[in-house]
Amino acid sequence: MSESALDRRRRLLGPAYRLLYAEPLRPVRGEGVWLIEADGRRVLDAYNNVPSVGHCHPRVVEALARQAAALNTHTRYLHDAVLDYAERLLATCPPPISQAMFTCTGSEANDLALRIARCVTGGTGVVVTANAYHGVTAALAEMSPSLGAGVALGPHVRTVPAPRDPETFARDVAGAFDALAAAGVRPAALLFDTLFTSDGVFPDPPGLVAGACASARRAGALVIADEVQAGLGRTGTHMWGFARHGIVPDLVTAGKPLGAGHPVAAVMARPEHLAEFGARSRYFNTFGGSPVSAAVGLAVLDVIRDEGLIARAAASGALLRARLLALAARHGCLGAVRGAGLYLGVEVAAGPAAAARLVEGLRRRGVLVGLCGAAADVIKIRPPLVFGAGHAVLLADRMDEALSGDRLQ
Structure with missing residues (x-):
């Protein structure tokens, strides 16, 4: 049986490196706010600020x-x-x-x-x-x-x-x-x-x-x-x-x-x-x-x-924040929503274990976010600046699905 990529990574890179997500991401191509995995699945990147103007502009x-x-x-x-x-x-x-x-x-x-x-x-x-x-x-x-x-x-x-x-x-x-x-x-x-x-x-x-x-x-x-x-x-x-x-x-x-x-x-x-x-x-x-x-x-x-990306960050960020506030009003496991432009943090009042499950639930639904805060109980959202209104709606909808479908309490 051939060695898996995960086992090969462990053997070659050692234990200090960490992977995000229980189902590790294995992208082969990037395009704007999307990462494309080896099987062709497109994943919405709401986590990576380094490709500031989008992947592979x-x-x-x-x-x-x-x-x-x-x-x-x-x-x-x-x-x-x-x-x-x-x-x-x-x-x-x-x-x-x-x-x-x-x-x-x-x-x-x-x-x-x-x-x-x-x-x-x-x-x-x-x-x-x-x-x-x-x-x-x-x-x-x-x-x-x-x-x-x-x-x-x-x-x-x-x-x-x-x-x-x-x-x-x-x-x-x-x-x-x-x-x-x-x-x-x-x-x-x-x-x-x-x-x-x-x-x-x-x-x-x-x-x-x-x-x-x-x-x-x-x-x-x-x-x-x-x-x-x-x-x-x-x-x-x-x-x-x-x-x-x-x-x-x-x-x-x-x-x-x-x-x-x-x-x-x-x-x-x-x-x-x-x-x-x-x-x-x-x-x-x-x-x-x-x-x-x-x-x-x-x-x-x-x-x-x-491309007017500062104005886009303001508009997309305001729309996303409004959607997240609406989610927090409906789902008791969420707390405060904080942010400016396209950098937002959503407290998970149910605690760090629930926050981690929400991140994984979004990953399974094709959206990447992260965690921050001393207790790792804040959802971190910081997409490339080309993130638009449609992407904001998609992220909020997928979060609603995860909050409704997964046991986070």
């Missing part, structure tokens, strides 16, 4: 292939596409944010932002939220509590609860920096995902983080806005989640959604901070900021603009 694929056929080097040479991309990307930020450095992943971007913050402040202390996820490098893993109890927080890290109101969050952040100071740890940064997605999706009210950012700056820390989840217009109102809160961070990080799956990521910064960092450190990344990455990044920005 023709304009992105063409840009990648065209530049790869011409030249792919690195940022130690001059190339206009890299400069064009930096210029276009920075034009989406408020004027104080006017320089960019490129990496391949959000983890790398957050790691670089952390290095810059520590260089500028002379400190090491970082405050994050209680179930944050910011990356998988050694430095970021120890400030990503969502990785679990087996990954210890660093001695220079303090956590605060996910924000529920601006005043409490500001006090919590001030208290965390006070605790660092009491332990003899000089502050470096407040690092937060602007939708607090791993914590369970807490986007409201707009302006939620302004007081906390002021607390951090009073303590001598820089503010790092992690936009890997919220960025590129996903909130439906602004290109970046921080703008929805009316703040201007010191550093902004963005990840692979910049390349719709191609490894493009970036740190965007105030020039005075990069001047200090550059005076002390050289920076180089073989693949971060390559001409191919720049061509792909430019194509993604073109698609967002030309």
